[in-house]
Amino acid sequence: MRRVYFDNNATTPVLPEIFEAMRPYFSEHFGNASSIHHHGQETRAAVERARESVADLFGCRSAEVVFTSGGTEGDNLAIFGLAVAGDHVITSTVEHHAVLNACKRLESMGCEVTYIPVDGRGLVDPADVKRALRPNTKLITIMMANNETGILQPVEEIGAIATEADVYFHTDGVQAAGKVPLDVKKIGCDLLSISGHKMYAQQGIGALYVRKGTLLQPMLYGGSHERSRRAGTENVPAIVGLGKASELAKAGLENGEVAKIAAMRDQIERTVLDSIEATGVNGDGAPRVPNTTNIYFDYIEGEALVIALDLKGLAVSTGAACSSGAIEPSHVLTAMGMRPDRARASLRFSLGKQNTPEDVDFALSLIPETVNRLRELSPVYNRTAASI
Amino acid sequence: MPKQTIAVAMSGGVDSSTVAAMLRAEGHEVVGLTMQLWNQRRLAGHAGMPETSQGRCCSIDDVYDARRVAETIGIPYYVVNHEDRFERDVVRPFVQEYLSGRTPIPCSLCNNHLKFDQLLIVAQQIGADSLATGHYARVEFDQARGRWLLKRPADTSKDQTYFLFGLTQEQLSRTLFPLGDMTKPEVRELAKKHGLALAEKPDSQEICFVPGGDYKNFIDAYLAEEGESLPDTAGELVTTDGKVMGEHDGIHNFTVGQRKGLGVATGSPLYVIQIKGDARQVVVGNQEDLYTPTLRAHRINLISVDDLSQPMRVTVKIRHRHEAAPATLEKSGDNEVLVTFDQPQRAVTPGQAAVFYDGDVVVGGGWIA
Numbered sequence: 001m002r003r004v005y006f007d008n009n010a011t012t013p014v015l016p017e018i019f020e021a022m023r024p025y026f027s028e029h030f031g032n033a034s035s036i037h038h039h040g041q042e043t044r045a046a047v048e049r050a051r052e053s054v055a056d057l058f059g060c061r062s063a064e065v066v067f068t069s070g071g072t073e074g075d076n077l078a079i080f081g082l083a084v085a086g087d088h089v090i091t092s093t094v095e096h097h098a099v100l101n102a103c104k105r106l107e108s109m110g111c112e113v114t115y116i117p118v119d120g121r122g123l124v125d126p127a128d129v130k131r132a133l134r135p136n137t138k139l140i141t142i143m144m145a146n147n148e149t150g151i152l153q154p155v156e157e158i159g160a161i162a163t164e165a166d167v168y169f170h171t172d173g174v175q176a177a178g179k180v181p182l183d184v185k186k187i188g189c190d191l192l193s194i195s196g197h198k199m200y201a202q203q204g205i206g207a208l209y210v211r212k213g214t215l216l217q218p219m220l221y222g223g224s225h226e227r228s229r230r231a232g233t234e235n236v237p238a239i240v241g242l243g244k245a246s247e248l249a250k251a252g253l254e255n256g257e258v259a260k261i262a263a264m265r266d267q268i269e270r271t272v273l274d275s276i277e278a279t280g281v282n283g284d285g286a287p288r289v290p291n292t293t294n295i296y297f298d299y300i301e302g303e304a305l306v307i308a309l310d311l312k313g314l315a316v317s318t319g320a321a322c323s324s325g326a327i328e329p330s331h332v333l334t335a336m337g338m339r340p341d342r343a344r345a346s347l348r349f350s351l352g353k354q355n356t357p358e359d360v361d362f363a364l365s366l367i368p369e370t371v372n373r374l375r376e377l378s379p380v381y382n383r384t385a386a387s388i
Numbered sequence: 389m390p391k392q393t394i395a396v397a398m399s400g401g402v403d404s405s406t407v408a409a410m411l412r413a414e415g416h417e418v419v420g421l422t423m424q425l426w427n428q429r430r431l432a433g434h435a436g437m438p439e440t441s442q443g444r445c446c447s448i449d450d451v452y453d454a455r456r457v458a459e460t461i462g463i464p465y466y467v468v469n470h471e472d473r474f475e476r477d478v479v480r481p482f483v484q485e486y487l488s489g490r491t492p493i494p495c496s497l498c499n500n501h502l503k504f505d506q507l508l509i510v511a512q513q514i515g516a517d518s519l520a521t522g523h524y525a526r527v528e529f530d531q532a533r534g535r536w537l538l539k540r541p542a543d544t545s546k547d548q549t550y551f552l553f554g555l556t557q558e559q560l561s562r563t564l565f566p567l568g569d570m571t572k573p574e575v576r577e578l579a580k581k582h583g584l585a586l587a588e589k590p591d592s593q594e595i596c597f598v599p600g601g602d603y604k605n606f607i608d609a610y611l612a613e614e615g616e617s618l619p620d621t622a623g624e625l626v627t628t629d630g631k632v633m634g635e636h637d638g639i640h641n642f643t644v645g646q647r648k649g650l651g652v653a654t655g656s657p658l659y660v661i662q663i664k665g666d667a668r669q670v671v672v673g674n675q676e677d678l679y680t681p682t683l684r685a686h687r688i689n690l691i692s693v694d695d696l697s698q699p700m701r702v703t704v705k706i707r708h709r710h711e712a713a714p715a716t717l718e719k720s721g722d723n724e725v726l727v728t729f730d731q732p733q734r735a736v737t738p739g740q741a742a743v744f745y746d747g748d749v750v751v752g753g754g755w756i757a
Contacts, residue, residue, distance in 0.1 A: 301510070307466045308514040311419065327469050374513045 003313045004359040008198075008352030009147050009175060009292060010317060014241065015200040015353065021244040022202070025237040033234045034223065043236045050243025057246040058192060058209045059183040066226045067239050070206035071174040072098040073219075074193025077208055077230065078170040079103065079141060081216035085110030087138035092116045092124050092153070093335040095143055099172055100331075103141070116142070121286035122149050122336045126157040133161075139168045144176035144187075148332045148348055149283040150292025152180065159188025168214065174198050174206075178249030179258060179289040190214050196238065200353065201245035205238035252353065261351050262290035264360045268349055269293045271364050276371050282333060282346055294333075296346040299381035300374040303327045305347060308370050314363050318347050341380070393417040394564065395511035396520045397503055398457065398465070400450030402589050403522030405457040406575050407566045409582035411520060412461045419516060420458040420465035422451055423507055425474035425498070426597040434609035437599065453586050460583060470506050477501035479597065483607050486640040487619055489663035490739025493551070493708075494595055500554035508562060518562045523548045526568035527560050530692075536560035538691050538750040543571040550708050553743045553753030554689050604641060623668030625652060628661060628677050639663050642670050645678060645735030663738070679732035685742040685754030686724040692751045696725065702744040702751055704729070706736055712745050725754060 005013075014022075025046060031039025033047045048062065055062040068074045075098040083089050083106050091103050093115045103113045114132040116124050124142060140162050145152050155171050162169035170191035173182050178199040184192055191214065196205035210216055210229065222231030252258050273279050278298035297305065302318035306327075309316055318327055333343035349363075375381040396408040398420045412418045431437045451467060458465030478497045485492035503521065511519040524546035526539040536557050540547050555563065567575055572591075579587035594601040611618050621640060625633040634652045636642065641649070646660040650672060659678050662671040683706070690696070696719040703712035704727050713729050720726035727742055736756060743753035 301513075303468055304510050304513040307419075307468070307510070310466075311464060311514055373515075377509055377513050379509070 001313045002362060003315065004355070004362050005315045006349045006351055006355070006359075006363060007315045007317050008355075009150075009348065009350035011197045011203060012200045012352050013354055014202050015245075015248065018200055018241050018244045018248070022237040022241040025240050029236075031236075033236060034225065043234075046243075047234050047236060047239050050239045050246075053243035053246040054194075054207050057177070057182055057194075057250050059185055060209055061212065063227070064210055064212055066208045066210055066229045067234065067242070068193070068206040068208050068230060069204055069235075070197070071096070071172065071193055071195035074174075074195070074206050074208040075099050075141075075170075075172055076102050077216065077219055078191040078193060078210075079106065079139065080219055081229075082139050082168055082170075082214075083111050084138075086136060088112045088114070088134045088136045090114045090116060090129055090132050090137060090140045090142075092118060092142050094118050094122060094124075094146055094151075094332045095141070096147055096172055096174070099141055099143070112136075118335055120337050122146060122151040122283040122332070123286050124153050124158070126154050126161055129158050130161050130165075133165050133167065137165065137167050139170060141170040141172070143172040143174075144182075144192075145173075145179065145289045145292075146283075146332055147175045148330055149286075149294045149336075150175070150288040150350070151283045152176070152287040152289060155187050155189065162190075163188050175292075176289060178245075178252060179291055181253060184209050184211070191216075196242045196245060199245045199249050201241040202238050205235060205242045207242060257353060258290055261353065261355070264355060264357060265291055265293055265349070265351050267360055268351075268363065269295065272367060275368050282336065282338070291351045292348065293350075294346055294348045296338075296342050297371050297374075298342060298345055299378050299384060300345050300371065301378075302345050302347050305370065305374055308374065309366060312366050312370065314366055316347050316349050318344075389414070389416075391415055391417070392517040393419070393515055394518055394520050395419045395421050395507075395514065395516035396463075397507055397522075398422050398454040399522070399592075400453035400457075400586070401522065401592060402579050402584070402586055403524075403567060403575060405454065405522075405584050405586060406579045406582070407520050407522045408457060408463060409461045409584060410566055410578065411564075412463055413582070418461075418463040419511075419514065420454060420463050421507060421510065422454050422465075422467045423474075423502060424451075424467050424469045425471060425502065426479070427471060428597075428599075431606070431609040431613055434612050437605060437609045453589070457584055457586070460585075468507070468510055470502055473506055474498070474502055479610065482603075483610055485739045486603065486607060487621060489621075489639040489642075489665035491643045491737045492739045493741055494597070495551045496554060496741055499551055504555055504559045504563065508559060512562070518564050520564035520566055522567055523552060523565050524567055524572075525549045525552055525565045527563055527565055529561075533692065535692060535694070539568075540745070540748040540750075541565070541568045541570075546572055549745075549750050550705050550741065550743050550753075553691070553741060553750055555691065556689065557691075560691070607640060621665075621668050623670070625650065625670050625672055628671060628673040633672060636670050639665060639668055639670060644737040659735075678734050680736050681729055681732045683727045683729075683733075683736045683742060684720060684724060684757045685727065686721075686757050688723055688725055688752060688754040690752035692746060692749050700744075700746075700751070702746055705743045705745070706733060706756065707740050712743075717744055717751070723754075724757075 029042045031043040033044040051062040051065045054065045079102045107113050116128045144155050169189045171189045173192045174195045177194040190211040192209040194207050197203040220231045282294040306318050330343050394411050394416045398404045478494050482492045482494045508519045524541040530537050576587050598606045621638045625636050642660050658672045661673040661677045699716050699718040702717045704715045705712045715727045715729045718726050738756050740756050741753050742756050744751040
């Protein structure tokens with residue numbers, strides 16, 4: 001069966017050139033980067049080259065890059081590395097659970113947390129952030145791009161507020177990396193986390209930008225790896241892959257690759273909205289990353305549509321999977337004030353570099369007939385249709 | 389059977405797993421579905437409930453088992469979330485029935501409102517022609533009557549038709565019970581033959597969302613979690629002739645036929661005969677007072693016949709483990725029937741189902757008023 005993957009915000013395939021860059025670091029160059037001998041020197045050099053590539057993507061110095069196991073660890077390190085009991089932290093209601101649940105934990109540790117709401121387009125109002133500041137505010141953590149909707153928050157304005165108030169600013173850049181520029185100076189952030197597997201490197205690697213002078217309490221204790229900010233032997237092949245991925249991410253923004261993805265995303269959006277009634281884009285009117293669209297198909301269960309499309313070869317997603325694998329209603333769409341039934345009727349299409357115009361044609365050949373089939377069998381749709 | 393696309397409701401147990409394996413081996417396109425119905429963590433740690441999540445309903449282990457089976461036999465598998473509907477149509481009514489002095493059967497509600505309604509719709513939406521489950525029952529089309537029939541299974545010790553009386557003709561027409569002609573040992577044998585690791589997994593018995601079967605604790609914890617207080621339904625314990633014997637602490641703590649925990653001591657054993665919800669009275673009496681010759685059932689679903697214009701000779705089951713008793717069935721009102729037993733029956737319990745049989749064929753059923 002032909003299979004098309006439009007769930008790149010969940011994870012991306014490892015690109016062949018990234019895999020090739022990693023390959024020598026499994027069996028050939030296998031040294032522990034902390035070893036003093038030849039083998040260690042080889043891998044140390046590779047790790048530091050990768051660090052430079054990531055630093056180049058961030059627009060920072062390589063000493064300001066800490067390798068982590070991924071986005072969740074980066075978010076947690078930023079949050080628990082700074083906030084202590086008695087501190088106040090500002091975040092938003094649409095953050096990834098890596099931030100939201102870390103903030104909930106902060107509350108149980110004796111911190112105060114303000115959750116800034118978003119408007120109907122999914123945007124945080126920087127004025128709300130400013131108003132939420134307190135004398136004991138230690139940290140603002142607000143994401144760059146939302147994983148479900150792709151909506152870009154006004155992080156530069158928030159960065160300016162944080163700078164003025166002399167408060168740390170962390171931004172979760174996991175869904176922004178490779179899709180929009182990550183210029184930490186321009187954003188004005190002190191910390192920024194990224195994840196390798198959202199940008200064509202492997203799962204289990206990530207990086208955190210930590211601005212020089214930021215006193216971060218480590219979460220893992222051990223050797224003096226990562227300038228004592230994250231103990232543990234470096235995952236060299238993964239780090240090399242993330243370095244390569246960072247180079248490609250930066251290049252993709254300039255060589256037209258990302259623009260091509262945007263064109264495909266726009267075509268899906270336009271065609272779906274034109275050909276299927278009672279549909280719309282969630283977060284329409286807000287700035288968004290170029291690869292993501294979150295579309296509601298009124299009167300259907302998004303879950304059933306995801307399954308029906310998967311059985312026909314198209315992989316997309318809805319909401320967030322809970323521990324059993326069932327879909328829970330999206331806290332992001334709910335926070336945007338959306339009716340629960342519309343939130344459940346929403347699907348996320350997230351495209352990637354491996355997708356082609358043929359993939360888009362395939363998807364568009366499936367979506368309308370599948371949606372129509374679901375609606376024909378939907379009690380809600382039939383009741384609504386009957387009442388018109 | 390011609391090759392079809394069939395959705396299988398998979399619970400992670402041996403029965404539904406075997407159904408999936410059988411249908412797959414017969415060459416059908418099989419899709420495994422598990423319903424996420426209840427979040428076990430919700431009430432964990434509430435008054436009287438275990439600190440950690442327990443209970444069988446949607447436990448992660450069962451989903452894990454179902455997923456492994458799907459992977460073993462090579463079928464796509466999905467978990468679908470119906471927590472909202474389950475709470476609205478099963479959990480809430482379950483609590484309400486107890487608080488009104490009745491004894492509910494959540495499994496029938498779940499079959500009527502979730503498994504053969506929501507899940508069947510999902511099955512159709514994803515392109516399946518029918519939904520197969522691991523129930524022990526048989527479904528077949530009767531040309532003469534032009535109706536779909538629900539019949540008892542070959543293994544009468546596993547008969548689950550009592551819980552399925554609410555199925556409509558439309559639902560039955562899209563339902564498969566592949567275990568209807570098999571015995572449980574045969575099913576376990578077949579599971580082994582298909583290499584399913586859970587062939588020896590024990591059967592589930594209790595109400596899936598009530599850990600340990602303690603429904604009183606569940607009701608307390610559920611209401612507390614919902615921020616509602618337990619309504620005060622305390623009142624009098626009275627005899628059948630109206631004499632006050634003592635007091636009780638809430639009608640939901642009693643079930644018709646119950647002997648223990650009445651809090652009064654007399655020479656002969658006392659039983660709960662009736663629960664008068666409005667008066668908050670629990671009526672107690674002797675063993676023989678438990679026997680009644682008739683019952684009324686309402687919210688009737690008819691399966692083998694489309695109407696009850698004439699009184700009909702049937703056998704009637706008034707609880708899952710009851711041996712169907714001969715009776716005459718007649719219409720007694722709008723959506724209501726009168727059942728007159730040949731011999732009085734013990735502990736007819738409001739809230740339970742009365743299911744009518746003509747031999748092995750389920751005529752229909754309703755809820756005991």
